[in-house]
Amino acid sequence: MTQDVEMKDQAVPSDSVSSATPSPLQHLKEIASLIETGAYAREVRRIVRAIRLTMVLRRKLKASVLSAFLTSALVPGSEVHSRLSSYLPKEDDHDMEVDTATSATQAPVKHSLPELEIYCYLLVLIFLIDQKRYSEAKSCSSASITRLKNLNRRTVDVLAARLYFYYSLSYELTDDLAEIRGNLLSLHRIATLRHDELGQETLLNLLLRNYLHYNLYDQAEKLRSKAPRFEAHSNQQFCRYLFYLGKIRTIQLEYTDAKESLLQAARKAPVAALGFRVQCNKWAVIVRLLLGEIPERTVFMQKGMEKALRPYFELTNAVRIGDLELFKSVAEKFASIFTSDGTHNLIVRLRHNVIRTGLRNISISYSRISLADVAKKLRLDSSNPVADAESIVAKAIRDGAIDATLDHANGWMLSKETGDIYSTNEPQFAFNSRIAFCLNMHNEAVRALRFPPNSHKEKESAEKRRERQQQEQELAKHIAEEDDDDF
Amino acid sequence: MDPKLKEVSQLFERFKAAFIRNDFDTCTKLLSQLKSLEAFHHYLKKRPMQIHELTIARDIYEHAVVLSVKIEDQDAFERDFFQLKPYYTDACSGRLPPSPQEYPILGLNLLRLLVQNRIAEFHTELELLSAPALENPCIKHAVELEQSFMEGAYNRVLSARQTVPHETYVYFMDLLAKTVRDEIAGCSEKAYDSLSINDARRMLLYSSDQELFEYIKEEHSEWEIKNGYVIFQRAKESAPCKEIPSLQLINQTLSYARELERIV
Numbered sequence: 001m002t003q004d005v006e007m008k009d010q011a012v013p014s015d016s017v018s019s020a021t022p023s024p025l026q027h028l029k030e031i032a033s034l035i036e037t038g039a040y041a042r043e044v045r046r047i048v049r050a051i052r053l054t055m056v057l058r059r060k061l062k063a064s065v066l067s068a069f070l071t072s073a074l075v076p077g078s079e080v081h082s083r084l085s086s087y088l089p090k091e092d093d094h095d096m097e098v099d100t101a102t103s104a105t106q107a108p109v110k111h112s113l114p115e116l117e118i119y120c121y122l123l124v125l126i127f128l129i130d131q132k133r134y135s136e137a138k139s140c141s142s143a144s145i146t147r148l149k150n151l152n153r154r155t156v157d158v159l160a161a162r163l164y165f166y167y168s169l170s171y172e173l174t175d176d177l178a179e180i181r182g183n184l185l186s187l188h189r190i191a192t193l194r195h196d197e198l199g200q201e202t203l204l205n206l207l208l209r210n211y212l213h214y215n216l217y218d219q220a221e222k223l224r225s226k227a228p229r230f231e232a233h234s235n236q237q238f239c240r241y242l243f244y245l246g247k248i249r250t251i252q253l254e255y256t257d258a259k260e261s262l263l264q265a266a267r268k269a270p271v272a273a274l275g276f277r278v279q280c281n282k283w284a285v286i287v288r289l290l291l292g293e294i295p296e297r298t299v300f301m302q303k304g305m306e307k308a309l310r311p312y313f314e315l316t317n318a319v320r321i322g323d324l325e326l327f328k329s330v331a332e333k334f335a336s337i338f339t340s341d342g343t344h345n346l347i348v349r350l351r352h353n354v355i356r357t358g359l360r361n362i363s364i365s366y367s368r369i370s371l372a373d374v375a376k377k378l379r380l381d382s383s384n385p386v387a388d389a390e391s392i393v394a395k396a397i398r399d400g401a402i403d404a405t406l407d408h409a410n411g412w413m414l415s416k417e418t419g420d421i422y423s424t425n426e427p428q429f430a431f432n433s434r435i436a437f438c439l440n441m442h443n444e445a446v447r448a449l450r451f452p453p454n455s456h457k458e459k460e461s462a463e464k465r466r467e468r469q470q471q472e473q474e475l476a477k478h479i480a481e482e483d484d485d486d487f
Numbered sequence: 488m489d490p491k492l493k494e495v496s497q498l499f500e501r502f503k504a505a506f507i508r509n510d511f512d513t514c515t516k517l518l519s520q521l522k523s524l525e526a527f528h529h530y531l532k533k534r535p536m537q538i539h540e541l542t543i544a545r546d547i548y549e550h551a552v553v554l555s556v557k558i559e560d561q562d563a564f565e566r567d568f569f570q571l572k573p574y575y576t577d578a579c580s581g582r583l584p585p586s587p588q589e590y591p592i593l594g595l596n597l598l599r600l601l602v603q604n605r606i607a608e609f610h611t612e613l614e615l616l617s618a619p620a621l622e623n624p625c626i627k628h629a630v631e632l633e634q635s636f637m638e639g640a641y642n643r644v645l646s647a648r649q650t651v652p653h654e655t656y657v658y659f660m661d662l663l664a665k666t667v668r669d670e671i672a673g674c675s676e677k678a679y680d681s682l683s684i685n686d687a688r689r690m691l692l693y694s695s696d697q698e699l700f701e702y703i704k705e706e707h708s709e710w711e712i713k714n715g716y717v718i719f720q721r722a723k724e725s726a727p728c729k730e731i732p733s734l735q736l737i738n739q740t741l742s743y744a745r746e747l748e749r750i751v
Contacts, residue, residue: 217611218611253606355638392640393678407679443749
């Protein structure tokens with residue numbers, strides 16, 4: 001401990017570049033010690049916290065801070081250390097001096113933990129990505145993945161999951177996602193074999209993202225339906241999963257399920273993840289339109305989203321009015337936006353919903369209307385509009401979109417009186433599904449409650465705990481030996 | 488060129504000759520030989536395929552797909568198409584010059600999915616196509632068909648048969664016509680109370696009353712033919728509920744009670 005204090009004293013004044021109080025380096029050291037205790041005590045929780053703290057520091061990371069940290073955390077001169085420091089630019093001589101000075105005091109006592117090593121990889125990788133040095137980030141992440149494959153420790157899993165994410169991100173930023181697909185698949189297999197659920201969750205999402213990036217919906221769905229599912233460990237990963245699931249289902253025309261996933265993803269996403277929520281909302285709007293629903297105005301007026309959702313707002317307006325001309329002009333006006341959002345093909349599908357809505361409006365306003373007028377109102381531009389209108393109306397009747405009958409001899413459409421909905425079982429079904437939803441929500445909330453472990457028991461004394469851990473370890477050893485005997 | 492490859496290309500030449508003669512039996516026989524040779528060949532080598540090998544393999548499968556359309560075998564079409572697809576989509580397409588057959592065959596596949604009413608797969612395939620591909624007449628044809636089909640503009644579907652972009656499309660268009668007839672029958676049943684026999688015949692695309700009667704007998708025996716009219720028996724929908732579904736209600740109420748107890 002005394003050495004640590006010394007180190008800090010040296011580092012703080014030397015770090016004139018980033019002398020925000022308290023210095024990032026000091027923070028990093030605290031995090032490192034958190035990881036160390038976490039690794040020794042096998043408490044995954046601590047490592048999760050370490051990662052969360054790191055993300056706060058992200059903006060403050062500087063090359064000098066990092067290289068100082070690397071020197072303190074890793075054995076200087078070791079392979080990992082030299083490799084990682086090679087990614088960092090040497091800013092000035094002053095820092096170099098500090099490096100050598102600190103390494104001299106540190107070298108004999110430290111032996112680096114695998115957790116710390118992986119953590120260093122993670123830090124450097126994040127730094128490289130933030131500096132937009134993507135090709136270096138790629139090589140750094142690949143090296144870390146190779147190292148990870150040889151590590152099998154539960155406490156590394158949390159760090160590994162983050163590394164996977166940045167690994168994929170660095171390849172996505174250089175648009176080489178296809179390259180790492182095989183690697184991700186094998187990592188997913190390894191994670192499954194090691195019962196690393198967080199890793200599986202992360203990797204599954206990365207794979208889905210990878211497939212969807214190339215519009216390979218078929219492969220994505222096949223993987224998704226066959227990969228093992230379990231209760232989500234990380235809310236963020238679960239949100240992503242729901243979003244990808246929603247996208248797949250939209251493409252495969254399962255709109256009701258798609259809507260549910262997309263809305264849930266948008267709702268569960270953290271407030272800060274604005275971009276993600278905008279994406280979810282865009283897709284959700286289209287799915288709801290495809291389902292024949294009209295999203296409320298408030299959806300488009302959410303804070304920070306008005307501008308991004310503007311094209312979708314105008315689109316919704318066109319569908320709501322049921323005006324084919326307006327719909328066409330909106331689709332053309334924002335064609336480039338829709339193409340870059342990957343929603344262009346879905347909007348092509350919407351055309352028939354526009355016709356449906358128009359038809360529904362007509363059937364509500366008129367009790368009897370000639371098919372020629374229907375064709376004129378819908379602005380069907382074809383060689384034989386009346387015949388087209390007739391078959392379109394017939395299909396709408398069969399699909400239950402409107403309640404009417406056709407009279408072929410006279411060439412008109414007769415709308416039926418709408419019956420009293422409260423004389424049917426419909427309201428009861430609606431209430432039932434709402435009650436079920438609320439009860440389910442309550443149950444899930446109860447299940448999601450977390451309690452700190454052993455808080456209800458007495459506090460163990462330090463000695464007792466050590467004793468207990470020793471016993472546990474011996475037990476584990478015994479079990480391992482027995483396992484060996486079996487082979 | 489190594490001997491194996493030579494054998495394959497010779498065999499392929501013979502196959503093409505038979506293909507042009509429309510000698511389908513010989514074609515099928517040669518094709519199965521070709522396929523096994525091809526697969527075996529690559530398995531032995533265990534190295535990335537060369538460009539000319541890839542081109543030959545792609546050519547073989549393209550012909551196989553067209554052949555399957557000509558002998559009207561949809562299962563074979565699906566099989567061959569899936570073997571062909573990697574040559575279009577996967578990494579090797581960057582090295583391989585694009586095939587002139589690519590879009591006609593992709594369009595053909597879309598049409599097949601439409602005929603088999605596999606709309607979800609239709610859209611999945613559609614997502615894989617780039618913007619210029621969507622502008623291609625062969626693809627556009629299939630996409631527009633799907634739209635008209637979804638809208639219910641069946642006349643447009645039928646008239647599209649005259650504007651097929653490729654001769655091989657005719658087979659699937661004929662199949663589509665049958666699907667369309669079933670759709671029209673289903674819609675008319677719900678939309679009309681009755682239709683005169685003349686109108687019904689015209690709508691269902693039959694040239695004689697006799698054919699119409701046979702169709703009704705086979706597919707829709709519940710329709711009635713009376714006084715020169717076809718009368719549809721429409722199902723009574725969502726009649727006002729007279730009875731209280733007591734059993735269901737009891738079940739629901741009990742489950743609410745159980746859940747509430749858990750909360751309190």
